Amino acid sequence: MEEPIIQLRSITKVYRVGVETIHALRGVDLDIGRNEMVAIMGSSGSGKSTLMNTLGCLDRPSTGEYVLGGKLVSAMKADELALVRNEEIGFVFQSFELLPRQTALENVELPLLYSATGGSASARRRRALEALQRVGLGKRVDHRPNQLSGGQKQRVAIARAILNNPRILMADEPTGNLDSATTTEILALFTALNHGGQTIIIVTHENDVAAHCRRVVRLRDGRILSDLPAEEDAEVAPYVAGARETQRAQLEAQGAAA
Amino acid sequence: MKLSGFFFLKSVSMALSQIWANKARSFLTALGIIVGVASVTAVIAALTGLKAKVLSEFESVGAARLYVFPNRPDNAPRTKFPWEKCRLNVNEARAIMEQCPSVKGISPIVDVPMSVESDSELIEGMSVSGIWPAWHDAVGRKVLRGRPFSAIDVDTARQVALVNQAAVDELKLDREGSGGVGEYVLLGGRRFLVVGVVETLQARMFGMNSSQAEIFVPFSVAEKVLSGWYFMQFVALARGPEVAEEAQAEIEYVMRRTRGLQPGDPDTFRVAAIDQYINQFKSMAAGVTAIAGGIVGISLLVGGIGIMNIMLVSVSERTREIGLRKAVGATSTAILLQFLLEAVTLTVLGGMVGLVIGKAMAIGLTLIPGANLEKADVPIWAIAVSLVFSAGVGVAFGMFPAIKASRLDPIEALRHE
Structure with missing residues (x-):
């Protein structure tokens, strides 16, 4: 079997807030393989945000090992982690986090600003344009965020996330600020990217969002509570059939359009 | 860590758009620098003009002139x-x-x-x-x-x-x-x-x-x-x-x-050549320049504190942006440089505006009848020194806010409201 691209071994994370010690993660073991689409679920305080931050190399575990794509990132220094985030991880946030005065294209180019191998101006522009086309925004490259709808903003954010062809796409409540129709669109986009080979991790507390993933990892009190295929997770299962149906419809619509 | 030319180009252009977006605020912030540079430029221009005038008068007649005094x-x-x-x-x-x-x-x-x-x-x-x-x-x-x-x-x-x-x-x-x-x-x-x-x-x-x-x-x-x-x-x-x-x-x-x-x-006497007067004049002019420099130093200090203040405000306003930049791979050094470049861009722009005003004042001086300042002009070295000083103020006073920005934790920053 192929080596998983993410291997977490006995990950713990301990915070100190004043005199209080918070055990956010109490020993997490998790493997995620290439081309998976995983939902991480849990109530607030379950440790899912800490796990996402750890997986996204924004934070280092207190103990344990994290191997990403064969590299032991849990032992890396801050600058090395920045490079890993730049090249191997794409983030999508609930509130989009676009720079308001920059055009869609400039927002998408942002990661190239911090990469030593950005290439020429035209190569950068071409890559950003490609990414925007992949998310279906090829015609709105010069719009600023305030000229875009919520769904379009999130598409720009996704284009920015996939620009460097990252090993993993981390999405933190990506549809939390979107209405249901737009939610479906964005989830279909994730599914399409996943079909194209992109590994995706979505942190969510909504079962119907998780239903679009193939695997659901549930956390409670800093430990993994369950790790099941979507259709076997008791709470997510009822939504799976609907999600599959929506995905099929979207794919057919795209196929018909193409 | 290696940063591309694109990084610097983009950082400066973003700094400019940041300044443009907050025109009034940027102008007020840079006012200290503008006034400081304008006043020193005008003083230097006046001294330069006075020196040129005096020296040319001395030299046209005086290089061969000697005085004898009792002493x-x-x-x-x-x-x-x-x-x-x-x-x-x-x-x-x-x-x-x-x-x-x-x-x-x-x-x-x-x-x-x-x-x-x-x-x-x-x-x-x-x-x-x-x-x-x-x-x-x-x-x-x-x-x-x-x-x-x-x-x-x-x-x-x-x-x-x-x-x-x-x-x-x-x-x-x-x-x-x-x-x-x-x-x-x-x-x-x-x-x-x-x-x-x-x-x-x-x-x-x-x-x-x-x-x-x-x-x-x-x-x-x-x-x-x-x-x-x-x-x-x-x-x-x-x-x-x-x-x-x-x-x-x-x-x-x-x-x-x-x-x-x-x-x-x-x-029991003293023989003085005109050269000595020239030197005396030159040292006096240098003294005046030094005093003017001191005054400008104070106004640059005040201007610099304004810059520091506004950069701290900017860092706090843009905390989420900093968090995002770190999330997409900006190192602490990159963030530090971006905020420093922004401060330097602001002060150098202020310095340029100050130079233009100083130059205008110098032209004004040449028009004052009988003031002996018709040769008043801003020498190249003064332009260079003004710009270097402005940039220096940007670095010195932008450093603390930039360090503050660079040390932000990306998770905390992204959570910032």
């Missing part, structure tokens, strides 16, 4: 060198003329207070100077109208006078287009024929004399009325600027011999 040595017993032994004697001027090959001409100048009277005006206690004909060449003042003094005027102690234009005006000597020449003035009650009119000197640079009128009489005439205390100096002209130093040495030698000073005795 009582410091720390020497008053009894050994009483004032009477230090004071210059006209025979010493004759000795210098005869014995110094590098000296082309020399004139004593002795000032005698006299009452001066024309037909309509009376000025009491005006200083009348006794001179030799060589005075014209030595100080470079020709007659505008009439004639200069001649050897005969001096030898026969003729009762003739030269006046300057200011004296013509003040004594109302210009009757019926004579320009003053041919009129008579009463000096100490005796009638003098005005034979020539010389130019009025420009106003003294520091301190205005109430009257700029000057009257000259032949030395032999002034000598007759000398009594008790008087002050005499010599003005000499070397054969050329290149022998000015030789002339100075010769004069010192002749003066010491004439006065019978023993080796080891201090000089």
Whole structure:
């Protein structure tokens, strides 16, 4: 079997807030393989945000090992982690986090600003344009965020996330600020990217969002509570059939359009 | 870590758009820098103009000019060198003329207070100077109208006078287009024929004399009325600027011999070349520049604190943006550099605006009549120094906010409301 691209071994994370010690993660073991689409679920305080931050190399575990794509990132220094985030991880946030005065294209180019191998101006522009086309925004490259709808903003954010062809796409409540129709669109986009080979991790507390993933990892009190295929997770299962149906419809619509 | 040229280009363009987006705020923030740079630029321009003017005046006539003054040595017993032994004697001027090959001409100048009277005006206690004909060449003042003094005027102690234009005006000597020449003035009650009119000197640079009128009489005439205390100096002209130093040495030698000073005795006189005045002026100008620099330093400090304040505000406003940038791979160094570049862009822009205003002020200075500043200009070095200082202020005062930004934790920053 192929080596998983993410291997977490006995990950713990301990915070100190004043005199209080918070055990956010109490020993997490998790493997995620290439081309998976995983939902991480849990109530607030379950440790899912800490796990996402750890997986996204924004934070280092207190103990344990994290191997990403064969590299032991849990032992890396801050600058090395920045490079890993730049090249191997794409983030999508609930509130989009676009720079308001920059055009869609400039927002998408942002990661190239911090990469030593950005290439020429035209190569950068071409890559950003490609990414925007992949998310279906090829015609709105010069719009600023305030000229875009919520769904379009999130598409720009996704284009920015996939620009460097990252090993993993981390999405933190990506549809939390979107209405249901737009939610479906964005989830279909994730599914399409996943079909194209992109590994995706979505942190969510909504079962119907998780239903679009193939695997659901549930956390409670800093430990993994369950790790099941979507259709076997008791709470997510009822939504799976609907999600599959929506995905099929979207794919057919795209196929018909193409 | 390696950062691309794209990073720097983009950082500067983002800094500019940030400044543009907050125009009023940026302007007010940069005001301290603008005022500081504008004022120092104007002061330097004025000094440069003054220096150019003074030096060109000095050099056109003065490089070969030497002055001899009486000078009582410091720390020497008053009894050994009483004032009477230090004071210059006209025979010493004759000795210098005869014995110094590098000296082309020399004139004593002795000032005698006299009452001066024309037909309509009376000025009491005006200083009348006794001179030799060589005075014209030595100080470079020709007659505008009439004639200069001649050897005969001096030898026969003729009762003739030269006046300057200011004296013509003040004594109302210009009757019926004579320009003053041919009129008579009463000096100490005796009638003098005005034979020539010389130019009025420009106003003294520091301190205005109430009257700029000057009257000259032949030395032999002034000598007759000398009594008790008087002050005499010599003005000499070397054969050329290149022998000015030789002339100075010769004069010192002749003066010491004439006065019978023993080796080891201090000089009881002082020979000054115009060079020394130039140097004196230059050091004074440097002093003024240093004071102006100090004032500017203070205003740059104040401006810098404003910059620091606004950058701290900017960091706090853009905390989420910083978090995002870190999430997409910005290192702490990259964030530090971006905020430093933003501060530097702001201060350098402020410096540029200040330079433009300073230049405009310099142009304004050249238009002030009689201020002797028609050569006021902003030298290249001042432009370079202003911009380097502005950038330095940006780095110095932008550093703390930039460090603060660079140390933000990306998770905390993204959670910031």
